[in-house]
Amino acid sequence: MxxxxxxxxxxxxxxxxxxxxxxxxxxxxxxxxxxxxxxxxxxxxxxxxxxxxxxxxxxxxxxxxxxxxxxxxxxxxxxxxxxxxxxxxxxxxxxxxxxxxxxxxxxxxxxxxVRRELVPQGSAEAARRLFAASRPISRTLVETYLCNRGIISVEDAGALRFHPQCWYRPSDEDRPGTPEALPAMIAAVTDLTGRQTGAHRTWLDGATRNKADIATPRRAMGELLGHAVRFGAADKVLAVGEGIETMLSLRCAQPAMPAAAALSANHLAGLLLPATLHRLYIARDADAAGDMAFAALTERAGAVGIEALPLSPRTSDFNEDLRRFGLAGLRAALRVQFAPQDAHLLR
The missing domain is CATH 3.90.580 (DNA Primase; Chain A)
Structure with missing residues (x-):
């Protein structure tokens, strides 16, 4: 009994x-x-x-x-x-x-x-619970999705997880009958201490192994300003940019370089920088918002004595570069943009 x-x-x-x-x-x-x-x-x-x-x-x-x-x-x-x-x-x-x-x-x-604590929808705690309810990406749809984008291996993949049925709130722009739950790549947004403050969701299509065909396949939640999705621990050198796939593409070519994805141009402009940083590489998206973010972050970095250097793609972003020119082509294009003292960070 x-x-x-x-x-x-x-x-x-x-x-x-x-x-x-x-x-x-x-x-x-x-x-x-x-x-x-x-x-x-x-x-x-x-x-x-x-x-x-x-x-x-x-x-x-x-x-x-x-x-x-x-x-x-x-x-x-x-x-x-x-x-x-x-x-x-x-x-x-x-x-x-x-x-x-x-x-x-x-x-x-x-x-x-025994009552479970309720948390506000979209809060940092809700983001932490969503990430905790997800699982590692190995042998999941997330791994397949990234491979389809040319990202064969992910160094320090702990920031990414897979959720088999992540809730999606359809908008007025979605087609009738749009599912309310879809597989998703879940990324942890963290502060400089490693504390999770938010989460980013990329909904996926299990049939196409691509982003789901919905109005807004990417959404973020939690406390985002100043924080980022991080790959590797930053010390004196760090590469930053907007998109997760952009920074993962750079990591394919420079796996020893710590990287951070701020998730949008506005958040890139407001990214908080480690006190130990000497050089900051800024991966620029080739558009007006990318130019604005680069200028704002360069000014902020210079004000605290951090050297800011641009990383410019040959196409619209570095993931498109990776898919169009391959890993060797991406690595060659990056090599001439790195400071000589950081050349060892490229394979």
């Missing part, structure tokens, strides 16, 4: 699909997940429940995440919210009723002791 909440949750998780069919009846099974709108049984696909997995720990059966709100929990939370139960004793009573178990005599703790 289950005597505490953790044992009740484990018993429910052993029959997770039956729990979902009963309490989340507006959803449906999709592969190893039960998809529904939210924990209150709203129709939709932003919440997914794991139907199989270990009894505890990462990936455990019965654990769920709502990609829209970043809420997460177990099947006891599903019972509480879907049945609108205010007290934890009522939750466990309902769980035992479902499991056909006798009710224990000892009083159980209040639901305040």
């Amino acid at each position: 289950p005597r505490d909440a953790s044992e009740l949750a484990r018993r429910l998780a052993r029959d997770a699909e039956a729990v979902c069919r009963h309490y989340l009846s507006n959803g449906r099974r999709q592969g190893r997940y039960w998809m529904v709108g939210d924990v209150r049984n709203t129709p939709g696909r932003s919440m997914f429940v794991r139907l199989s997995g270990p009894e505890a720990g990462p990936g455990a059966a019965g654990h769920w995440t709502d990609a829209a709100s970043a809420q997460h929990g177990d099947l006891l939370d599903v019972i509480r919210e879907s049945c609108d139960l205010a007290h934890f004793r009522d939750v466990t009573d309902e769980a035992r009723r479902f499991l056909s178990l006798p009710r224990p005599e000892p009083a159980l703790p209040s639901d305040a002791a």
